[in-house]
Amino acid sequence: MKDRDITIYDIAKHLNISTSTVSRGLKDHPAISQKTKKLILETAKKMGYQSNTFASNLRRQKTNTIGIIVPRLNSSFMSDALAGMEKMASDSGYNLIITQSLETEKKEILNAATLFNNRVDALIVSLAYDTKSMAHFEPFIKKNIPLLFFDRVFPHKECSAITIDNYKAAYEITAHLISQGCKDIVHITGNLLRNVYSERLAGFKQAHADHDIPFREENVFITRMTPEESIEVAQKILNRNPLPDAVFASNDLCAAHTMLELKRHGIKIPDDIALAGFNNDPVSKLVEPGLTTIYYKGFEMGELAIQMMVNQLNQLQNMKMIQSIVLGHELIIRQSSLRRK
């Protein structure tokens, strides 16, 4: 019952022509008559032919596949980005292998190895929370496989990158909080190894300096931004005397959990403590009051990432096109940071 797949041999034999002609007919090769091409396509369909990707990949020494490593699939930003990648990839005739590192360097290394063995034509990465070494990407670089980082990037002269201006975004959000009268702002953020967090912290600091607000080291909480840790930070905040007057979390989910815990203890948002997050997660609209946040276009970022890789793959071998692109963002002000006069 398990009849073998039919190959171009079968259809060549059936038509009494050569396999090369069949192969050409199937791929829209320039040197082929419309008539035989049509004939080939028809009989191929009639016989239920399905091309064997492996044989083709093996022969052509390329896979038409782009590998993706992201920390997790389940943030709204990431799934937007992936959706954008998928769209652009299928429009460009590429497949995607999507993997998640689950925020650990260990899994990221494994994923990189798997994708390398699968001979992806290009690799797109957003780094895990705790990745320290870039060694697992060296094989790609050595082999001249285009490598692009997005969002959580690592500066590398051989790699392209797509980010937003995290420094500026954090600066804006901090300046906004200051404009609302906040002077003692807590910042909850992640591993400073990751550009997104270190740059936001830098922007946060600079906004203090520019507005003559003293920056206090003890106002910075480095966490993994899990719900549990967000709640813990809220509890630490509640123990402060005097209370800080604002919290800027580097992530909406973290901000939301913190907000909820603060409210549970009778804190009025934004009057006692103003709040802001990052990423414009759907949750930012659903909590009350609505969460001030930074929006940036995940879908477009994903599309652009693929586009850059495809362009690079279409270049001549020895002409490299490394570029860093910074996309725009938008400060979305909601009730959580708007103090009544």
Next chain:
Amino acid sequence: MKDRDITIYDIAKHLNISTSTVSRGLKDHPAISQKTKKLILETAKKMGYQSNTFASNLRRQKTNTIGIIVPRLNSSFMSDALAGMEKMASDSGYNLIITQSLETEKKEILNAATLFNNRVDALIVSLAYDTKSMAHFEPFIKKNIPLLFFDRVFPHKECSAITIDNYKAAYEITAHLISQGCKDIVHITGNLLRNVYSERLAGFKQAHADHDIPFREENVFITRMTPEESIEVAQKILNRNPLPDAVFASNDLCAAHTMLELKRHGIKIPDDIALAGFNNDPVSKLVEPGLTTIYYKGFEMGELAIQMMVNQLNQLQNMKMIQSIVLGHELIIRQSSLRRK
């Protein structure tokens, strides 16, 4: 600069042995001496050998890859499930190609074709919102490629399935609302083509019957459960006179948006209108009041899905193992449905 990959030929030549021996040494073949095996492994590593998956796949006529089609990546349930799949797959030596249908049959068909061409050893699917035909899965069935549906399934005698008891879950949640004194319950749900929605509706109805509450057809809203439509439904509800006394949405995000809109118009939750959702999305804990919902284990469901496929692939060719598995769930009662006495 683009040095070619090293192959088993290179390492065979280097060691003055045959490629077959190298191939065997690399794969832990029984007929090989420990000594030469060790030698091969060492020099392979030293020379930086990477096996070529394509050649191997081509030769073995299998890919060690499982294809996945899900509606979207970005629900918390789905990413849990995918994380579970990834874990079990890598533990079992399988790769995953993950695709999303973005809730459209059209994309689902495309994805199925791509995965088929990529010769996945097995396929795991959660159906798109509007998929009507199963024709695009026939090639897999014809070719005896194991096919499993999960969560959003389609009954098919050749396919395995993993679900929860959606009927029972909806029954429980409805009975709970009734126990809180609700008698006029609106149900917001999705395309009844999908088992998850039709079965929940059935449970919803049965709970009415069993508690002698009249079921009203006009209380059922079929939507795509987007934020926009959820808000629209809330507005329709607000126009009712008398108001319904509860809303059961088939999805937490939908419930949350509905809740917010109701609150915006001065409705007290749960006293004027009680609310319940489905899936235990993180948002269900963050809205106020907390959302009563149904929890089921996405991660475990994903692990199980892969495990079933791997088992099936390890069976003898002509012995099929089709099974339907129903996992447990849990009713999580939060403030949104708890009426003060």
Next chain:
DNA sequence: CTGTTAGCGCATTCAA
């Protein structure tokens, strides 16, 4: 425009 020929890298028979 079409056919001939020769591999891509690996796994597996068969023989030694």
Next chain:
DNA sequence: TTGAATGCGCTAACAG
């Protein structure tokens, strides 16, 4: 336990 030989299905010179 090892080696020689073959072919998985396809593509791309090269030669008509």
